[in-house]
Amino acid sequence: MKKFLPVLLRSTFLTFYFLLLFKSKMVIAAESVNEMPVVGISELKFSVKAPSGWKVRQNYRGRTLVFEDPLATNIGDTLYNRNITVAVQSGGVPIDGLQTERITKKLMEEYSKGVSDFQIIEARIIDYRTKGDAILVFSSFNIGTTAMRQMHIFTSGSDRNVLLSFTDLQEAFEVDGALNRAWVSMMSAELSGEAPNRYDGLLYSGSSLAFLATAAFFSKQLRRRQQSHSLRAEEFALFEDDVDEMDDEFQRVVIEGTKIAGSEAEDWQIAETRYAGQIA
Incomplete structure (x- = not known):
C-alpha cells in the first residue's frame, strides 16, 4: 500500500494540474x-x-x-x-x-x-x-x-x-x-x-411562366367561347331568315295550290255532270 501511495498522489496531482491548465x-x-x-x-x-x-x-x-x-x-x-x-x-x-x-x-x-x-x-x-x-x-x-x-x-x-x-x-x-x-x-x-437559393429565381420564373401560360389558356378559351357564341348568334339569325323565307314560300305554295285545287274542282264537277248526263 505504501508503495502505490506516491504513484496515486502523483497521478492525482498531474490530473488536477492538467485540468487547471486546460481551464x-x-x-x-x-x-x-x-x-x-x-x-x-x-x-x-x-x-x-x-x-x-x-x-x-x-x-x-x-x-x-x-x-x-x-x-x-x-x-x-x-x-x-x-x-x-x-x-x-x-x-x-x-x-x-x-x-x-x-x-x-x-x-x-x-x-x-x-x-x-x-x-x-x-x-x-x-x-x-x-x-x-x-x-x-x-x-x-x-x-x-x-x-x-x-x-x-x-x-x-x-x-x-x-x-x-x-x-x-x-x-x-x-x-x-x-x-x-x-x-x-x-x-x-x-x-x-x-x-440566396440558386433555384429561387428559377422557381419565380417558373411561377411567372405558369401564370402567363394559365392566363393565355383562359384568354384563348374565353375568345373561343365568344367566337362560338357569335357564330351561334349568326347561325340563329340565318336560321330565322331561312324560316321566314320558308314560311313565305310555304304560304305562296299553299295559295297557288288552293287556286289550282279550286279550278280542278270546278272542272271535275262539270265533267262529272256532263258524263253523268251522257251516261244517263
Missing part, C-alpha cells in the same frame, strides 16, 4: 476572442474581428481589408508577415457544390499567376452562421523554395459575398493550435442577410 487556456482563449477589435465598414454592411495586436489595413493591395501579424519571418531576402485578407464583393451568391467549384477555380487562376505549384488540398461546405452556409478551402503553394499554406472561407449575404484568406508558412501552419486565432477572426465575419 486557464480556455479562459485565455475566451478573453482573446473578446479582446479582438471589431472592424466595421458601414457602407458595405460588413464587420469582422481582427486578431489582437495585428495591423489593420483598409483597401490595401486590392483587398477590402488586410490583417498583418507584426512579427515578420525571413523568406530568403524578403520579410514575410502572416496575414488575413478580406475581399468583399457585391452580389448575393448561393452556397452549394457549384459555387465550391467556382471558388476553387477562381483561387487557382488568381494565385497561379504570382506563385508556383499552387494546389487545392481540400474544399468543402461548412456550417458558418447557419447550416451549410460557407465554403472552406485549404491550399498550398511555394515562394521560391519555401512551402506555404492557406485557409480560405467564403460566405455570402443577401447583397454581398466575402472571401477571407489566411496565409502562413507551412511549418507554422501545421503546428497544433496555430490556426485558432485566424479561424476565430475569419469566422466572425458578418454580412447583411442570408445567401
